[in-house]
Amino acid sequence: MNMKYEVYPHTADAGVRGIGDTVSEAFEGAAMATFSIMADIERVKPETAISVELSAGSLEDLLVKWLNELISLSSLKGIVFSKFEVDVDEGKVSLKATAWGQSMKDVPLQEEVKAATYADLKVEKTGDRWVAQCIVDV
Amino acid sequence: MASRLLKKISNNVWEVPADAVQGMRVPARFYSSDKLIADLDEKAIEQAVNVATLPGIKKYSIAMPDAHWGYGFPIGGVAAFDPDENGIITVGGIGFDVNCGVRLIATNLDEEDVRPKIRQVMDSLFEGVPAGLGSEGLHLSQSELNEVMVEGARWVVRKGYGWERDLNHIEEGGMIEGADPSNVSKRAKEREANQIGSLGSGNHYLEVQVVDEVYDEDAAKAYGIRKGQVVIMVHTGSRAMGHQIGMDYIEEMAPAMKKYGIQVKDKELVSVPFNSPEGRKYFSAMNVAMNIAWANREMITYYARQAFAKAFSSSPESLGMELVYDVGHNTGKLELHEVDGKTKKLVVHRKGSTRALGPGRPELPPEYREAGQPVLIGGSMGTFSYVLKGTTKGMEETFGSAVHGAGRKMSRTQAKKEYRGEELAKELERRGMLIRGHSWSGLAEEAPDAYKDVTDVVAAIHDAGIALMVAKLRPLGTVKG
Numbered sequence: 142m143n144m145k146y147e148v149y150p151h152t153a154d155a156g157v158r159g160i161g162d163t164v165s166e167a168f169e170g171a172a173m174a175t176f177s178i179m180a181d182i183e184r185v186k187p188e189t190a191i192s193v194e195l196s197a198g199s200l201e202d203l204l205v206k207w208l209n210e211l212i213s214l215s216s217l218k219g220i221v222f223s224k225f226e227v228d229v230d231e232g233k234v235s236l237k238a239t240a241w242g243q244s245m246k247d248v249p250l251q252e253e254v255k256a257a258t259y260a261d262l263k264v265e266k267t268g269d270r271w272v273a274q275c276i277v278d279v
Numbered sequence: 280m281a282s283r284l285l286k287k288i289s290n291n292v293w294e295v296p297a298d299a300v301q302g303m304r305v306p307a308r309f310y311s312s313d314k315l316i317a318d319l320d321e322k323a324i325e326q327a328v329n330v331a332t333l334p335g336i337k338k339y340s341i342a343m344p345d346a347h348w349g350y351g352f353p354i355g356g357v358a359a360f361d362p363d364e365n366g367i368i369t370v371g372g373i374g375f376d377v378n379c380g381v382r383l384i385a386t387n388l389d390e391e392d393v394r395p396k397i398r399q400v401m402d403s404l405f406e407g408v409p410a411g412l413g414s415e416g417l418h419l420s421q422s423e424l425n426e427v428m429v430e431g432a433r434w435v436v437r438k439g440y441g442w443e444r445d446l447n448h449i450e451e452g453g454m455i456e457g458a459d460p461s462n463v464s465k466r467a468k469e470r471e472a473n474q475i476g477s478l479g480s481g482n483h484y485l486e487v488q489v490v491d492e493v494y495d496e497d498a499a500k501a502y503g504i505r506k507g508q509v510v511i512m513v514h515t516g517s518r519a520m521g522h523q524i525g526m527d528y529i530e531e532m533a534p535a536m537k538k539y540g541i542q543v544k545d546k547e548l549v550s551v552p553f554n555s556p557e558g559r560k561y562f563s564a565m566n567v568a569m570n571i572a573w574a575n576r577e578m579i580t581y582y583a584r585q586a587f588a589k590a591f592s593s594s595p596e597s598l599g600m601e602l603v604y605d606v607g608h609n610t611g612k613l614e615l616h617e618v619d620g621k622t623k624k625l626v627v628h629r630k631g632s633t634r635a636l637g638p639g640r641p642e643l644p645p646e647y648r649e650a651g652q653p654v655l656i657g658g659s660m661g662t663f664s665y666v667l668k669g670t671t672k673g674m675e676e677t678f679g680s681a682v683h684g685a686g687r688k689m690s691r692t693q694a695k696k697e698y699r700g701e702e703l704a705k706e707l708e709r710r711g712m713l714i715r716g717h718s719w720s721g722l723a724e725e726a727p728d729a730y731k732d733v734t735d736v737v738a739a740i741h742d743a744g745i746a747l748m749v750a751k752l753r754p755l756g757t758v759k760g
Contacts, residue, residue, distance in 0.1 A: 148692055149692065150690030150691075150692045150693055151348065151690055152320060152347045152348045152687050152688065152689075152690055153347055153348060153349055153354050153687050154349075154350070154691070155690070155691050155692060179412060202533075206530070209526045212522075212526075213466060213470065213522075213523060213526065216413075216470050216519050216522075217466065217469055217470050219413060245412070245413040246413075249718070250411060250412040250413055250480075250717065250718060251412065251480075251718045251720050251721055252412060252480050252481055252691075252718065252720070252721045252724065253412040253413075253479055253480040253481060255375045255376055255481075255522045255525075256375040256522050256525055256526050258350040258351075258547055259350070259529075259545070259546035259547045259549075260349075260350035260351075260545070260547050262546070276350055278350065278374070278375050278376070278522075279481050279691065
């Protein structure tokens with residue numbers, strides 16, 4: 142595992158980016174970046190697990206769908222996620238994943254992320270590293 | 280560089296002509312001052328140009344002085360589409376926080392009455408008004424929520440939380456027709472069930488302000504505001520309901536767009552004809568979120584009235600806590616406008632732009648009809664806010680639309696690097712303004728210097744004659760969402 146994540150600047154909102162050796166790792170990183178806006182995820186305990194299965198027409202669409210599903214589940218269940226295991230099937234353009242997190246009531250919270258957008262959306266391999274990124278609405 | 284295409288048309292008005300970029304159907308028009316246009320994002324210009332290519336667009340793709348890079352439309356973008364000419368509706372022109380907006384509540388107190396008790400007032404408001412990520416308001420059953428989705432602020436009043444006369448001072452009377460809960464996903468309904476009456480986070484806030492200056496005595500009198508008076512401003516939207524409807528429909532519209540042969544330059548502009556089953560379906564779901572936002576602001580007003588009155592051991596009625604007005608700035612609405620001398624029913628998209636109807640419009644309550652609509656402009660934290668009035672010129676040029684706020688100039692990540700929330704709160708307190716918030720880092724993101732100067736933004740739209748200044752509001756204390 143050689144994954145990195147970051148929140149990058151955008152005037153009104155914020156960009157989330159995951160970088161990894163595989164597309165699955167890059168998707169995990171993009172999710173980490175998203176939830177790092179909501180809380181200090183290094184201090185969020187991975188106590189509760191949720192499974193996700195999704196498919197889409199392209200890897201880019203799959204990334205937006207993945208982040209939106211997590212944002213939506215987080216608000217629905219009142220959980221901040223902090224750990225992700227993703228298995229992307231590039232051929233089928235689908236993914237199976239598990240997200241772990243802790244109740245919002247037990248975590249100091251920062252800013253809400255409203256949705257992932259198609260703006261600045263990229264899922265691509267540069268050299269031997271995968272990058273998955275988009276702008277999120279905060 | 281898109282900025283090279285800009286041509287100055289007149290004072291405070293620039294255009295990218297319709298023949299400048301292939302596919303543009305109308306010019307992209309920018310209302311701005313010489314000072315603000317120099318700082319306008321390249322990306323915001325590109326986005327306004329992209330909007331000008333959409334089917335059925337009338338007159339101009341418009342960007343306000345507070346415009347900046349968004350997703351789909353620029354933030355501060357306005358466009359109107361004619362359904363009779365295959366005009367479209369797009370999620371990218373309304374956004375995820377549907378009917379995010381501002382309301383202003385009056386009091387009969389002066390700054391001298393409130394200043395000595397400001398700590399108590401702010402603590403009471405902070406305790407009484409749910410705010411921050413994960414904040415919860417009313418806990419509703421799904422059948423109750425279904426009623427709110429159709430009735431909006433009327434439901435809140437019917438349940439005894441709001442005042443009947445509040446409804447006269449809310450856009451659409453706080454309830455828009457044509458909202459259909461059956462077009463809203465189960466997920467959206469489940470997420471919203473506990474959120475009516477909560478501020479949320481980000482740039483949402485509740486602020487105690489004082490009327491610092493009055494520029495237009497007649498309009499101010501009509502609106503019930505006067506110099507020295509303490510008022511309360513609320514800025515929030517449709518919470519999870521709007522977010523989920525945006526997510527759901529942006530995905531649902533993409534395949535439909537292909538069917539109708541619409542091509543867009545940015546996937547975030549995914550569009551379908553307004554007069555199509557898909558367009559009508561999104562419109563009815565989006566109208567649900569419109570109603571939810573009005574219900575949310577009405578419920579927050581209940582909490583705010585209770586908390587404010589408690590600090591004075593009084594009642595909201597005896598403190599004169601009348602609703603001045605409530606208006607949205609992320610909306611898609613069917614409105615009548617003049618185009619080429621004919622009155623047409625258009626789908627007006629306003630994304631980060633406040634509706635600003637001119638005098639005489641039948642949508643306005645009789646007491647505001649002569650002055651024009653109150654246009655409520657929330658500043659950034661620690662800066663002024665403004666009340667403007669809509670004008671006839673605005674009706675002719677911008678479909679009755681004006682600015683919505685200061686507009687960011689610094690990214691949230693940059694603001695967090697440059698400012699610390701605790702220090703900022705202390706600095707603002709030294710300047711006579713108390714901050715109550717749930718998150719220090721969130722506070723840093725809203726640092727006053729991260730925004731364009733709201734005074735410049737308001738001056739630009741005033742000088743262009745689109746909306747005119749009525750009053751300036753100075754903050755005394757903020758509950759940050």
